[in-house]
Amino acid sequence: MSTFEITRPFLEELEEKIIQADKTAISHLLADLHYGDISALLYETNPEQAKFVIESLEKEDAAEILSDLEEDFRVELVKQFDSTALSSYADFMDSDDAVDMLKEQPIQTREEVIALMRDRQKARHIIHLLPYDEDTAGGLMAKEYIKANINWDVKQCIEEVRRQAEKVDKIYSIYVVNDEGILKGRVSLKKIILSPDHTKIADIYEADIIAIESYLYQEDVAEIMQRYDLEALPVVNVKGKLLGRITIDDIIDVITEQAEYERQVMSGISSDVEEDDDIWKLTKARLPWLIIGMVGGIAGAQFIGLFEQDLILLPAMAFFIPLITATGGNVGIQSSSIIIQSLASKAVLKGAFQRIIKVFSVAIINGIVLSGIVFGANMLLVGDIKLSLVVTCALFFVVILASFTGTITPLVLARFKINPAFASGPFITTANDLLGLAVYFLTARALYALL
Amino acid sequence: MSTFEITRPFLEELEEKIIQADKTAISHLLADLHYGDISALLYETNPEQAKFVIESLEKEDAAEILSDLEEDFRVELVKQFDSTALSSYADFMDSDDAVDMLKEQPIQTREEVIALMRDRQKARHIIHLLPYDEDTAGGLMAKEYIKANINWDVKQCIEEVRRQAEKVDKIYSIYVVNDEGILKGRVSLKKIILSPDHTKIADIYEADIIAIESYLYQEDVAEIMQRYDLEALPVVNVKGKLLGRITIDDIIDVITEQAEYERQVMSGISSDVEEDDDIWKLTKARLPWLIIGMVGGIAGAQFIGLFEQDLILLPAMAFFIPLITATGGNVGIQSSSIIIQSLASKAVLKGAFQRIIKVFSVAIINGIVLSGIVFGANMLLVGDIKLSLVVTCALFFVVILASFTGTITPLVLARFKINPAFASGPFITTANDLLGLAVYFLTARALYALL
Numbered sequence: 001m002s003t004f005e006i007t008r009p010f011l012e013e014l015e016e017k018i019i020q021a022d023k024t025a026i027s028h029l030l031a032d033l034h035y036g037d038i039s040a041l042l043y044e045t046n047p048e049q050a051k052f053v054i055e056s057l058e059k060e061d062a063a064e065i066l067s068d069l070e071e072d073f074r075v076e077l078v079k080q081f082d083s084t085a086l087s088s089y090a091d092f093m094d095s096d097d098a099v100d101m102l103k104e105q106p107i108q109t110r111e112e113v114i115a116l117m118r119d120r121q122k123a124r125h126i127i128h129l130l131p132y133d134e135d136t137a138g139g140l141m142a143k144e145y146i147k148a149n150i151n152w153d154v155k156q157c158i159e160e161v162r163r164q165a166e167k168v169d170k171i172y173s174i175y176v177v178n179d180e181g182i183l184k185g186r187v188s189l190k191k192i193i194l195s196p197d198h199t200k201i202a203d204i205y206e207a208d209i210i211a212i213e214s215y216l217y218q219e220d221v222a223e224i225m226q227r228y229d230l231e232a233l234p235v236v237n238v239k240g241k242l243l244g245r246i247t248i249d250d251i252i253d254v255i256t257e258q259a260e261y262e263r264q265v266m267s268g269i270s271s272d273v274e275e276d277d278d279i280w281k282l283t284k285a286r287l288p289w290l291i292i293g294m295v296g297g298i299a300g301a302q303f304i305g306l307f308e309q310d311l312i313l314l315p316a317m318a319f320f321i322p323l324i325t326a327t328g329g330n331v332g333i334q335s336s337s338i339i340i341q342s343l344a345s346k347a348v349l350k351g352a353f354q355r356i357i358k359v360f361s362v363a364i365i366n367g368i369v370l371s372g373i374v375f376g377a378n379m380l381l382v383g384d385i386k387l388s389l390v391v392t393c394a395l396f397f398v399v400i401l402a403s404f405t406g407t408i409t410p411l412v413l414a415r416f417k418i419n420p421a422f423a424s425g426p427f428i429t430t431a432n433d434l435l436g437l438a439v440y441f442l443t444a445r446a447l448y449a450l451l
Numbered sequence: 452m453s454t455f456e457i458t459r460p461f462l463e464e465l466e467e468k469i470i471q472a473d474k475t476a477i478s479h480l481l482a483d484l485h486y487g488d489i490s491a492l493l494y495e496t497n498p499e500q501a502k503f504v505i506e507s508l509e510k511e512d513a514a515e516i517l518s519d520l521e522e523d524f525r526v527e528l529v530k531q532f533d534s535t536a537l538s539s540y541a542d543f544m545d546s547d548d549a550v551d552m553l554k555e556q557p558i559q560t561r562e563e564v565i566a567l568m569r570d571r572q573k574a575r576h577i578i579h580l581l582p583y584d585e586d587t588a589g590g591l592m593a594k595e596y597i598k599a600n601i602n603w604d605v606k607q608c609i610e611e612v613r614r615q616a617e618k619v620d621k622i623y624s625i626y627v628v629n630d631e632g633i634l635k636g637r638v639s640l641k642k643i644i645l646s647p648d649h650t651k652i653a654d655i656y657e658a659d660i661i662a663i664e665s666y667l668y669q670e671d672v673a674e675i676m677q678r679y680d681l682e683a684l685p686v687v688n689v690k691g692k693l694l695g696r697i698t699i700d701d702i703i704d705v706i707t708e709q710a711e712y713e714r715q716v717m718s719g720i721s722s723d724v725e726e727d728d729d730i731w732k733l734t735k736a737r738l739p740w741l742i743i744g745m746v747g748g749i750a751g752a753q754f755i756g757l758f759e760q761d762l763i764l765l766p767a768m769a770f771f772i773p774l775i776t777a778t779g780g781n782v783g784i785q786s787s788s789i790i791i792q793s794l795a796s797k798a799v800l801k802g803a804f805q806r807i808i809k810v811f812s813v814a815i816i817n818g819i820v821l822s823g824i825v826f827g828a829n830m831l832l833v834g835d836i837k838l839s840l841v842v843t844c845a846l847f848f849v850v851i852l853a854s855f856t857g858t859i860t861p862l863v864l865a866r867f868k869i870n871p872a873f874a875s876g877p878f879i880t881t882a883n884d885l886l887g888l889a890v891y892f893l894t895a896r897a898l899y900a901l902l
Contacts, residue, residue: 194613282813326744
C-alpha cells in the first residue's frame, strides 16, 4: 500500500456513486484505502454524504473511521445515525474512542447506545471509562491491553494473548499484575518469544516501570511519554490497581492540539475554529479579541488626547507613534516567546536574579542598537535634533519596559495556572501599546522641559 | 519506577559529588533514574560537570543519555571527550542517534570515531546513514530493526529475533524481505507468538503495508505516520529495497520542533534560541527582526509626514493611529492563523471563489461591529461627528484590507514553498501597519474633501 492523495476526479466519482446510492460501488472504490485516507475524503463531503459512505463499509472499517474523525466533523455526522446503528459501530471501536464519541452525544443517546451494544464486555468498559475527565489520563486511557498474572507461566500468557488478540490491535507490552490486580510491572513480547513455555512470568518481568495515576492532566502525560520515550503507559488508581493503558497515538493528538491551541491563543482566536466552519462561528471566535484590542485603541486615543497641546506644538511627534507601539510590541512578544518555551521545555532551577540580569542585558543591547538606528535615520531624514533625541530616548525606554513586561507576564500567568501563551495574545499586546505610548509622551514632555 | 522531579537539594548533592570527583557515589545517586531524567539533570550543569557525570556511568547508560540530549547542549558536551571515548559510546548508541551526534562533529573527529569503534557492523551502518540529509526520511531512519526472509518459517524468524534481541530495543514489527532485500511486507510479533514454529512467513505476513522512500521530507514523514497511526515506518530505496526504519519517538521530536519553530517565526526570532543561551546569541536571534520592524516604523513616520498639514489642522487624527494599526494587525494575524491551520491540517479542495466570499463576509461583519463601536465611543467621548465618521470609515476599510492580506499572504508564501507562519511574523505585520496608515490618512483626506 502506498500513501494516497485525494484528487478531484476521485472525489467526483465518489459523489456520483453516492447520488446513485450504489453502496457496492462505494465499498469497492474505497477498498484499498486506509481509514486515515477515508477520513480525509469524508471531510470533503457533507454529513449526509458521509453517512452514506459509512453505511457502505464493513462495520469494522466504519468503526475505525468514526474513531479517527475530528470531533467537529464527527458531531455533525453522528447526528445522522440512530442509536442502534451507533451501537453496532461502538461494538467495534476501541473503548477510549467509543467513549470520546459517546461524550459528544446527549445523555439519552449515550445510554441507548450502551444498552444496545452486543459486546457487553466493551459496554462495561465504556461505563467504567465515561466518568473520567477527558483532559486527564483517565480520559485518554483504553481498556484494550493485555495483562498477565504474575503467577502465570509464559504458556498461560500466550494463551491470554491468543484470547485477546482480536481485541487488542497493538500490544506493545503485557502488563503484569498480582491477584488483586495491582500492577507489578511488564513483560515485552520479545521476552515472551524468547522464553521457553514453562518460564514463570515472575522470573522474567520488568518491575521497574513507569505508571501514572488517572487524574494526571493530559499535558503532563504527554510530557512524561516524551521524556521517557514510551509508546504505551499504564494508568493505575491510588492503590496501584491497573485501570487502563494510554498509547502514543493519543499523545501525538494531544501534542498537536496543544500546538494548535497555542497558535490560536497567540493569534487572538478564542475557540477551536477552522477555515471551513460557518461564518457565524468564525466571527464569534474572532470578535471578542478584536473588541478588546479596540477598547485598548480607544483608551489609547483618550490618552494621546491628553497630549493634544504637545501635538499642536510639534505635530511631528505623531509620526513616530506606530514606530513606538510596533517596536514595543515586537520586543514584548519576543521576550514572552523565549520564556514560554523555557517554561514548556524543562524544569528551570536558575535563580530569578540571574534571569533578570540577563533579560536587562539583552534589552539594553537591543535598545542601544535600535535607538541608534532611529537617531541616525531621524537626523538624516528630519534633521531636527530635539525631536530625534526625544524619539531616541523614548524608544530606548520602551524597549527596556517591553522586555521586562514581556518576560514577567508569562511567568505571572504560569504562576496563576493560566496558559502563558496568552502573554503573546492581543490582550497583553494592547496593554503594552498603551504603556509604550505613555512612556513616549511622558519622555517627550520631560525632555522638552529639560532641553 | 515513578516519575522524577529535579530538586535543588538533589542537584546540590550531585554537584558536591562532582567536586569530590567521586564517580562511585555519582553512579549510585543516579542508579534509579531514567536516562530522560539524567538528561534533564545535566541541563542544569556546565559541560565539564556533565562530562564527569557521563564518565561515572556505565557506557550503555551514557550512550542512552548522549542520544537523548538536545543538540545545542550535546555539541558543547561532546567537545570535552576525545575520539576514543566517543567511539566507546557510539558502540552502544542506536545508529541514527550516533549519526546525529557525529554530524555535529568536525570531519576529523567523525572519521576517527568511526575508525575506533569496536562494533564494526554498527560502524558500517553509520557510514551508510551519514550521507542522508538530516531533514529527510533517510536522516531519521535507523538500522536497528529485524528483518526476515519471506522463505523462512516462524522458527527461523524467532532465531533471528534472538540474535538481534540485544541490538533492537523496540521491535514493533518484523519486516519481510525477499532474497534481493526487497521489502515485501511485515509480520507482527503477535502473529509470531500465535503461529506454530513450522508456519511459513510467506503464509502469515501482511503484504499491504506503507513504506516511504528515503528522500521524503521529515514533515511529510510525520504527516504520514500521524495519518496512518503508525509507530514504525520502513524506508526503502527507489527499487523497494529495505534501507531502515523510522520510529515514532523521532517523529514526536519532529512535531515538537516544528511547533517550536512556528512559534519562533510568529514571534520574530530567527534561530533556535533558548532562555539559557548566552546574551550574544539571544541578541543575534532577535535584532534582525526588530530592525525590520524599525525600518517599517521609520517608513511609517515618513509616510505620516506627508500628511503633516492635515495633522496641524486636526491633531485629533493622531489619537487614533494606534487603534488603526493595532486593529489592522489583529485582524491580519487572525486571518493568517486560520489559513495556516487549514494549510497544515488537510488537503483543501474547496474552490478559491467560495473561500474569498467567506473571508469577505466575515470581514464585513467584523468591520461593521468594530466600526460601530468606534463610532459610538467617538461620539460619546469626542463628540466630533466629522472626525468620528473619518475614523469609522477608515477602520472599516482597514479591517477589510487586513482580512484580505492576512488571507492571501500565507497562501502566496505556501505557493513559493515558504513557511506560511511567516505571515504572522513581524515582517508582514509591519507591512500591514503601513498599509493601514495609508488607508487611514487617504480616507481622511477624501472624506474631509467631501464633507
